[in-house]
Amino acid sequence: MNFTLQQVLIPATQGYDTVDVQIVDGRIAAIAAHLEVIGTTVDGRNKLLLPGFINAHTHSSEMWQRGLIPPVPLELWIAELYDFTPLHPEQIYLSALGTAVETLLSGGTTVVDHLVLIPGQEIATIAAAVKAYREIGIRAFIAPLIQDQELDTGLPTGGRSKETSVYHRSTDATLAILQQAIDQFHHPEQGIAIMVAPTGPQLCSDALFTGCIELSDRYHLGRHLHLLETQAQKLLAQEKYGYSAVEHLKHLGFLNHRTSLAHCVWLDEADIEILAATQATVVHNPLSNLRLGSGIAPILKYQQAGVNVTFGCDGAASNDSQDLLEAIKIGSILHNVTDLDYRHWLTPRQAVEMASLGGATGLGMANELGSLAVGKQADLVLYDLTSLSLLPRTDPIGLLIWGRPTAAIESVWVRGEQIVAQHQVTTIDVPALRHQLFSQSQWHTERQSPTVKQFEAHYRSVMGLPAL
Numbered sequence: 067m068n069f070t071l072q073q074v075l076i077p078a079t080q081g082y083d084t085v086d087v088q089i090v091d092g093r094i095a096a097i098a099a100h101l102e103v104i105g106t107t108v109d110g111r112n113k114l115l116l117p118g119f120i121n122a123h124t125h126s127s128e129m130w131q132r133g134l135i136p137p138v139p140l141e142l143w144i145a146e147l148y149d150f151t152p153l154h155p156e157q158i159y160l161s162a163l164g165t166a167v168e169t170l171l172s173g174g175t176t177v178v179d180h181l182v183l184i185p186g187q188e189i190a191t192i193a194a195a196v197k198a199y200r201e202i203g204i205r206a207f208i209a210p211l212i213q214d215q216e217l218d219t220g221l222p223t224g225g226r227s228k229e230t231s232v233y234h235r236s237t238d239a240t241l242a243i244l245q246q247a248i249d250q251f252h253h254p255e256q257g258i259a260i261m262v263a264p265t266g267p268q269l270c271s272d273a274l275f276t277g278c279i280e281l282s283d284r285y286h287l288g289r290h291l292h293l294l295e296t297q298a299q300k301l302l303a304q305e306k307y308g309y310s311a312v313e314h315l316k317h318l319g320f321l322n323h324r325t326s327l328a329h330c331v332w333l334d335e336a337d338i339e340i341l342a343a344t345q346a347t348v349v350h351n352p353l354s355n356l357r358l359g360s361g362i363a364p365i366l367k368y369q370q371a372g373v374n375v376t377f378g379c380d381g382a383a384s385n386d387s388q389d390l391l392e393a394i395k396i397g398s399i400l401h402n403v404t405d406l407d408y409r410h411w412l413t414p415r416q417a418v419e420m421a422s423l424g425g426a427t428g429l430g431m432a433n434e435l436g437s438l439a440v441g442k443q444a445d446l447v448l449y450d451l452t453s454l455s456l457l458p459r460t461d462p463i464g465l466l467i468w469g470r471p472t473a474a475i476e477s478v479w480v481r482g483e484q485i486v487a488q489h490q491v492t493t494i495d496v497p498a499l500r501h502q503l504f505s506q507s508q509w510h511t512e513r514q515s516p517t518v519k520q521f522e523a524h525y526r527s528v529m530g531l532p533a534l
């Protein structure tokens with residue numbers, strides 16, 4: 067549908083401009099004062115228009131376990147997560163909708179779903195997420211989370227030999243699933259794309275990486291993975307490769323301008339140089355890194371080295387929400403405590419650019435998304451500057467990034483289609499979604515993860531913690 071936004075505020079090099087914006091066939095056709103009206107009129111007065119942000123790393127089905135897993139580090143947290151992972155595609159569908167609603171209502175127009183697959187129902191899992199994202203209309207990059215090594219191989223051995231169990235699916239079978247997902251669901255022109263997404267070096271063989279690289283090259287797919295999220299993963303990479311995981315990914319040829327790397331907490335100077343040289347993108351997940359005690363990613367160093375950085379919420383079981391504005395706020399002010407030189411600190415405008423253009427760049431979509439520019443696709447968010455949380459009037463972007471915006475998102479368009487109007491998602495029945503999430507879950511007061519019990523003593527020993 068074509069439309070013209072009238073008298074809307076947009077950021078200018080200095081301050082803000084009031085302009086009209088024409089949207090024709092899903093793209094921005096013109097931005098200037100006093101344009102002729104094409105299509106319907108949208109009143110932009112007292113509103114701020116920004117490009118949609120990208121929730122550049124999440125796992126939608128973790129929504130079923132948010133607010134629940136005790137405060138433990140990633141290696142134990144994930145053991146509990148997998149013990150109780152959802153096993154029905156219907157749950158995948160509902161949590162993908164929930165993830166999309168929360169992303170849209172916190173400024174996001176694109177989600178990168180590093181999707182945990184139900185064993186034996188892998189394609190049904192992907193189909194359920196695709197169905198949800200198509201229905202709601204958010205742009206989605208679905209990155210089926212794959213590995214070919216068992217969870218216990220993800221822990222450093224500390225020099226002790228241990229028996230490792232064999233993963234339930236072969237590397238070839240995993241790659242065949244990915245091929246099927248590409249054949250069935252990869253339709254970037256319709257807003258749904260598949261990515262290759264080995265979970266991370268800690269649980270993946272070189273053969274799996276190589277297979278992913280081949281698929282990525284053949285179908286022009288983005289590449290995604292977790293990288294050096296915890297200190298334990300850094301230790302493990304030393305044990306596994308004898309040198310850094312980043313160095314190893316470079317040798318394999320996995321890093322390029324369409325590779326986005328979630329977390330990147332434990333990289334050293336040489337690793338950072340590799341990311342800059344290969345043009346890979348870092349996805350900063352500050353809330354998850356704090357929640358799991360993983361550490362503070364050296365985001366200011368990445369920026370100074372010329373590495374592209376964007377933001378993600380990470381899955382809702384380690385955050386425990388999908389509020390993208392919250393992740394952007396914490397992810398930009400957190401680094402003030404890491405560098406005394408305040409001239410390096412991130413400004414709200416830099417944060418907006420990281421969340422929009424930075425995210426688009428990491429997906430190889432910088433020519434199509436991420437800024438208000440003529441010719442780009444109309445993935446847009448309109449903020450209501452009369453919302454109580456954005457008053458009194460000072461600086462709109464400062465209020466949005468440093469404040470705690472509530473009911474601030476008035477409209478959202480993806481590919482020029484309106485999917486949020488008057489603060490409400492219009493494409494799906496949100497009260498019905500709430501009802502289903504409520505009725506298909508229960509309050510938990512106590513649950514015990516058998517795998518955490520099994521891992522804990524070994525984890526404490528290799529990390530130098532006192533025995534229990």
Ligand SMILES: [Zn+2]
Pocket residue numbers: 123124125180292328380381
């Ligand atoms: Zn993750």
